[in-house]
Amino acid sequence: MRDLMALTERDDVISLAGGLPDTSTFPPDSYASLMRTVAVNSCARALQYGPTEGLVRLKRCVVDVMGAEGMEVDPDEVLVTTGGQQVIDLVCKTLIDPGDVIVAEAPTYPGAVPTFCAYQADVVQVTMDRDGMRVDELEHTLDELERTGRRPKFIYTVPNFHNPAGVTLSLERRRELVRIAHERELLVLEDNPYGLLRYESDPLPTLLSLDGGNFVIYASTFSKILSPGVRLGWTVAPRPVLEKMNIGKQASDLCSSSLSQYFVAAYFEAGLWYEYVQSLIEIYRRRRDVMLDALAEHYPREAEWTHPQGGLFIWATLPDYIDTTDLLARALEERVAFVPGRAAFVDGRGGSSMRLNFSGVGENDIREGIRRIGEVVREQVALYGTLTGARPATVATRAGIPAGEPATGEPRRPEPDSELAKILRLPATRKRAG
Amino acid sequence: MRHETGGGRSPAVSRVAVLKGGRSLERQVSLRSGARVEEALWRLGHEVISIDVGSDLVDRLLAERPTVAFIALHGRDGEDGTVQELLEVMGIPYTGSGVSACIRAADKVLAKHAMRDRGIPTPDFYAFNETAFRELGAAAALPAIEERLRFPIVVKPASQGSALGIKFAATPADVPTALVAAFSYDRKVLLERHVSGRDLAVSILDEDGPPRALPIVEAVPHDEDFYDFESRYVIGRTTFVCPAALPETIAERASSLAVAVYELIGCSGFGRVDIMLEAETDELYVLELNAIPGLTETSLLPQAADAAGIGFDELVRRILERA
Numbered sequence: 001m002r003d004l005m006a007l008t009e010r011d012d013v014i015s016l017a018g019g020l021p022d023t024s025t026f027p028p029d030s031y032a033s034l035m036r037t038v039a040v041n042s043c044a045r046a047l048q049y050g051p052t053e054g055l056v057r058l059k060r061c062v063v064d065v066m067g068a069e070g071m072e073v074d075p076d077e078v079l080v081t082t083g084g085q086q087v088i089d090l091v092c093k094t095l096i097d098p099g100d101v102i103v104a105e106a107p108t109y110p111g112a113v114p115t116f117c118a119y120q121a122d123v124v125q126v127t128m129d130r131d132g133m134r135v136d137e138l139e140h141t142l143d144e145l146e147r148t149g150r151r152p153k154f155i156y157t158v159p160n161f162h163n164p165a166g167v168t169l170s171l172e173r174r175r176e177l178v179r180i181a182h183e184r185e186l187l188v189l190e191d192n193p194y195g196l197l198r199y200e201s202d203p204l205p206t207l208l209s210l211d212g213g214n215f216v217i218y219a220s221t222f223s224k225i226l227s228p229g230v231r232l233g234w235t236v237a238p239r240p241v242l243e244k245m246n247i248g249k250q251a252s253d254l255c256s257s258s259l260s261q262y263f264v265a266a267y268f269e270a271g272l273w274y275e276y277v278q279s280l281i282e283i284y285r286r287r288r289d290v291m292l293d294a295l296a297e298h299y300p301r302e303a304e305w306t307h308p309q310g311g312l313f314i315w316a317t318l319p320d321y322i323d324t325t326d327l328l329a330r331a332l333e334e335r336v337a338f339v340p341g342r343a344a345f346v347d348g349r350g351g352s353s354m355r356l357n358f359s360g361v362g363e364n365d366i367r368e369g370i371r372r373i374g375e376v377v378r379e380q381v382a383l384y385g386t387l388t389g390a391r392p393a394t395v396a397t398r399a400g401i402p403a404g405e406p407a408t409g410e411p412r413r414p415e416p417d418s419e420l421a422k423i424l425r426l427p428a429t430r431k432r433a434g
Numbered sequence: 435m436r437h438e439t440g441g442g443r444s445p446a447v448s449r450v451a452v453l454k455g456g457r458s459l460e461r462q463v464s465l466r467s468g469a470r471v472e473e474a475l476w477r478l479g480h481e482v483i484s485i486d487v488g489s490d491l492v493d494r495l496l497a498e499r500p501t502v503a504f505i506a507l508h509g510r511d512g513e514d515g516t517v518q519e520l521l522e523v524m525g526i527p528y529t530g531s532g533v534s535a536c537i538r539a540a541d542k543v544l545a546k547h548a549m550r551d552r553g554i555p556t557p558d559f560y561a562f563n564e565t566a567f568r569e570l571g572a573a574a575a576l577p578a579i580e581e582r583l584r585f586p587i588v589v590k591p592a593s594q595g596s597a598l599g600i601k602f603a604a605t606p607a608d609v610p611t612a613l614v615a616a617f618s619y620d621r622k623v624l625l626e627r628h629v630s631g632r633d634l635a636v637s638i639l640d641e642d643g644p645p646r647a648l649p650i651v652e653a654v655p656h657d658e659d660f661y662d663f664e665s666r667y668v669i670g671r672t673t674f675v676c677p678a679a680l681p682e683t684i685a686e687r688a689s690s691l692a693v694a695v696y697e698l699i700g701c702s703g704f705g706r707v708d709i710m711l712e713a714e715t716d717e718l719y720v721l722e723l724n725a726i727p728g729l730t731e732t733s734l735l736p737q738a739a740d741a742a743g744i745g746f747d748e749l750v751r752r753i754l755e756r757a
């Protein structure tokens with residue numbers, strides 16, 4: 001799959017595979033002006049090493065961002081990191097010995113999988129449905145582990161607009177998860193890169209705010225609200241864990257880029273950030289809607305997909321006879337790409353699912369990309385039907401009037417919340433045919 | 435000499451265009467092969483022009499005017515005769531096999547038919563393009579095919595050089611899914627009898643005189659799940675043994691068979707023939723021939739050459755000399 005994924009970066013490919021925010025939306029004039037401010041006011045310091053925990057000025061920005069999500073933290077509680085990804089790495093470095101258990105969602109963030117594997121963790125995945133991680137299954141899993149004398153080092157979750165699943169952990173389950181963490185004295189790594197990118201409904205409290213800072217390690221990033229290029233994220237963690245992570249970071253990279261920190265601090269101090277995030281929300285909401293419409297128009301009825309309230313991703317699941325890793329090879333022929341679902345599992349599941357990103361390319365490319373994927377999927381559905389004699393369900397065509405449907409002239413659009421649990425179903429584990 | 439329209443041996447020091455990358459699914463392997471070849475060529479004192487093959491290939495070649503091209507491409511365009519044809523038109527000598535041999539080797543179906551016609555053992559097979567299923571009702575013939583080939587059946591795209599898209603069908607219910615997967619990679623697929631046994635690779639090097647089979651490499655998968663074909667080519671899940679521990683008579687038969695296939699397809703320069711040694715019968719069956727096998731640190735041809743006392747630089751020198 002790695003070799004296939006490398007091809008998704010070709011210039012002639014419409015890539016719905018990345019997790020990229022659209023940095024072309026950032027005004028070049030602002031960038032130039034901010035860099036000039038840094039050069040004039042902080043040249044020598046910006047070019048120098050900085051403290052491992054991060055510049056105080058940057059930590060104040062973190063306090064602002066977390067405040068916008070209803071969390072109150074002190075700058076002293078913050079460790080600035082090189083992107084949110086480094087938080088995952090540092091937590092593993094701090095807590096994981098080979099064979100230790102990490103509990104994660106199924107599917108989980110594909111970028112966390114190689115980190116978990118690098119530390120030789122035993123990752124146990126817990127199913128999700130429309131309300132995020134199933135905490136009943138989590139409790140059952142924890143009981144099972146306990147019976148065999150195993151205790152997870154931490155539970156990894158992306159509660160808001162999950163990557164890749166696109167679903168959000170409900171308030172009730174957030175409370176349950178925090179309760180479980182307290183009762184069992186288990187750490188939870190709350191990864192929240194997209195929390196501010198909400199396109200509908202009211203925000204929910206973070207696990208950190210529900211927990212009060214006892215068992216939750218909080219991770220976030222400037223990547224999605226400003227720029228992944230600045231490579232800056234942060235963590236807020238219980239003091240003993242934070243201190244260990246600080247030592248781990250010293251060993252990894254001494255400190256995150258001072259230049260980036262001065263740039264971001266100047267940006268926040270200019271009072272620009274919140275307005276920019278609002279502009280991103282408008283752009284991404286439109287792109288999400290375009291993708292949802294395109295899916296309804298071009299994907300066959302056998303396909304299902306999530307309706308994210310925010311974030312960057314939609315998770316689509318095809319009939320189980322289609323392997324999305326193989327489908328990607330066919331899609332690349334049509335110059336379009338996505339992430340095969342298997343990348344979000346550690347055990348080979350997810351073979352019929354795909355992650356689709358709607359933030360990184362424009363609306364026309366989203367429409368065209370989904371049209372192309374839809375075409376190859378429909379081609380495979382029809383072929384399978386021919387091979388098995390099965391009669392494939394009627395496809396919602398461009399005309400949008402599938403047989404037996406009311407002739408509304410509008411493409412069929414699934415109910416946003418209908419049977420989302422089914423959408424996130426996991427294909428039964430089975431021996432692959434090849 | 436692989437420049438089919440004439441030419442002589444390449445000069446001692448050449449401007450060598452290394453063609454690598456491209457848009458095939460094996461792009462990453464090709465980039466690694468190409469980078470390694472470039473380093474060897476530098477060490478050998480050649481001037482190296484590195485070309486990641488794309489839509490500007492002809493322009494680049496016209497501008498750079500190399501004296502010879504080293505083709506380190508794998509899969510579509512590079513291994514199927516396309517780039518070779520362009521180089522023929524441009525009058526640039528190139529390494530490896532010519533256009534017609536590449537076409538025959540890249541299409542497993544053509545290659546297998548040629549072998550069968552010549553009496554070279556290759557697993558029984560049936561091949562169809564997509565239209566046979568879509569328009570001619572070939573699905574109705576599947577039970578007969580399954581009965582003749584017997585399960586498990588291997589389903590392969592006709593033109594993929596790597597393990598991509600190769601599926602095992604253990605039961606009739608698996609066949610449609612395997613076909614859908616294989617058709618993701620090619621418009622033509624083949625269903626082949628699975629030969630259970632040892633997985634051998636015989637690399638061939640053309641030198642003065644007849645083609646020479648190098649020591650045989652055996653791929654030994656770590657787990658016994660023979661259905662998981664892809665893992666056979668993943669580092670850490672497969673051990674490669676060279677020379678393979680085979681009885682002398684079998685090693686000799688495998689080498690002769692590989693040379694026979696190499697000559698039958700009309701290859702030149704170098705190549706690799708993949709062979710199965712059936713456990714039950716000790717019979718050898720040729721699966722396919724790769725006209726441009728991998729040249730990375732972990733690839734089988736360099737391993738085989740090394741076992742024959744030919745280091746990588748020397749291997750590259752010999753391949754270039756035959757351009």
